Amino acid sequence: MTKLPMKDSFHLPDGIIYLDGNSLGALPKGVGERLQSMVQDEWGAHLIKGWNIDEWMAQPARVGNMVGRLIGAPEGSVTMGDTLSVKVFQALSAALKMRPDRRVILSDSGNFPSDLYMAQGLIQQLDNGFELRVVAPEEVESAMTDEIAVAMITQVDYRTGRMHDMAGITAAAHAAGAVMLWDLAHSAGAVPVDIAGCGAEFAVGCTYKYLNGGPGAPAFIYARPDIVADIQPALAGWLGHDAPFAFEPTYRPAPDIERMRVGTPPVIQMTALEVALKIWDDVDMTELRSASVRLCDLFIAEVEAKCPSLRLASPRDAAQRGSQVSFAFEDGYAAMQALIARGVIGDFRAPNIMRFGFTPLYIDETDVREAVRIIADVLDNRLWDQPEYHQKGRVT
Numbered sequence: 001m002t003k004l005p006m007k008d009s010f011h012l013p014d015g016i017i018y019l020d021g022n023s024l025g026a027l028p029k030g031v032g033e034r035l036q037s038m039v040q041d042e043w044g045a046h047l048i049k050g051w052n053i054d055e056w057m058a059q060p061a062r063v064g065n066m067v068g069r070l071i072g073a074p075e076g077s078v079t080m081g082d083t084l085s086v087k088v089f090q091a092l093s094a095a096l097k098m099r100p101d102r103r104v105i106l107s108d109s110g111n112f113p114s115d116l117y118m119a120q121g122l123i124q125q126l127d128n129g130f131e132l133r134v135v136a137p138e139e140v141e142s143a144m145t146d147e148i149a150v151a152m153i154t155q156v157d158y159r160t161g162r163m164h165d166m167a168g169i170t171a172a173a174h175a176a177g178a179v180m181l182w183d184l185a186h187s188a189g190a191v192p193v194d195i196a197g198c199g200a201e202f203a204v205g206c207t208y209k210y211l212n213g214g215p216g217a218p219a220f221i222y223a224r225p226d227i228v229a230d231i232q233p234a235l236a237g238w239l240g241h242d243a244p245f246a247f248e249p250t251y252r253p254a255p256d257i258e259r260m261r262v263g264t265p266p267v268i269q270m271t272a273l274e275v276a277l278k279i280w281d282d283v284d285m286t287e288l289r290s291a292s293v294r295l296c297d298l299f300i301a302e303v304e305a306k307c308p309s310l311r312l313a314s315p316r317d318a319a320q321r322g323s324q325v326s327f328a329f330e331d332g333y334a335a336m337q338a339l340i341a342r343g344v345i346g347d348f349r350a351p352n353i354m355r356f357g358f359t360p361l362y363i364d365e366t367d368v369r370e371a372v373r374i375i376a377d378v379l380d381n382r383l384w385d386q387p388e389y390h391q392k393g394r395v396t
């Protein structure tokens, strides 16, 4: 196992303290070279033969197993492709089919909007009396009644970093007879996850955050092996068919998790991800979690000592927090723009949240202290109070 941090494994621009790996991970070394060889030596030289020679068609299963190891999923239970929003839709529709007598999708108000939108869109399509019930995060367990068909919960809140008790909520869902769907977007590569251990039916997540797969990297989907054979895919694409190259006119799903594939895999993007995932062979998740907690706790202590105008918006108790820390500040958008201009990259979430992600693979305590020094300078001297920092409309 390699000691953390492993800054040498990443391209990190000089003069930047990168506290946004919870939105887009840094570029791992070797990705550029591998992409060049993939494009020239595989696509360029092999043309369509690459699907066989270079095993592009098997990539979703191969990379799925690499992701599976990081979330406690057994071999052959995870596949890759599409965006996370699409994977949410697929899992949700499959889950609803498993409880035909029930009509409620349970989620919480901390969930990422796209998950809620996907549920709303699906409900409209089904047009059969379904309801999306959104409760406060702390009410999820008590809201688990026999009306709930599926509980769709994001383990770590994108805005506050609040972390749900995966085992406890899954047990409550199952006690109520509901299907459990976890969104691990802010968990995979951030905290240890034991998806098989908790017994949830479905999990989905993205790979461009803590897994460093790059912008637009494909999402993953896990289905518990014992239920896979009964899943009825709503997005019945040809690559989820049992025999795609038989070109049969009627859909017949693959017997395993492959049925959650839809269409052509994004081979170039998945090649970048495959390189990025190799880093995890050398990472001990327990050590990663301890480092993450140390960094987050230090950041909170330093900010509270040096930046009295910021108010902690994340749980103080590390056990209830993922690998990010958020502070509320009324002029948080402008303050974040001022920080980014000074090399401290975090991001902003409406209405007033300044969000800082801690990725122990490439962030250390010196970075945390230096970042807080710059944050304090920006706040003490109102450096954020410039017209250019108030211009809205940027991707954050």
Ligand SMILES: Cc1ncc(COP(=O)(O)O)c(C=O)c1O
Binding pocket: 083, 084, 085, 086, 111, 112, 114, 115, 154, 158, 183, 185, 186, 206, 219
């Ligand atoms: C929890 C969560 N769910 C869903 C999404 C949507 O992911 P995508 O844009 O890959 O569909 C995101 C991030 O954008 C997210 O953080």
Ligand SMILES: Nc1c(O)cccc1C(=O)C[C@H](N)C(=O)O
Binding pocket: 022, 023, 024, 112, 158, 395, 396
């Ligand atoms: N996927 C993103 C994108 O394409 C552009 C900007 C940001 C994102 C994000 O991932 C946002 C992220 N899910 C969040 O936690 O806010």
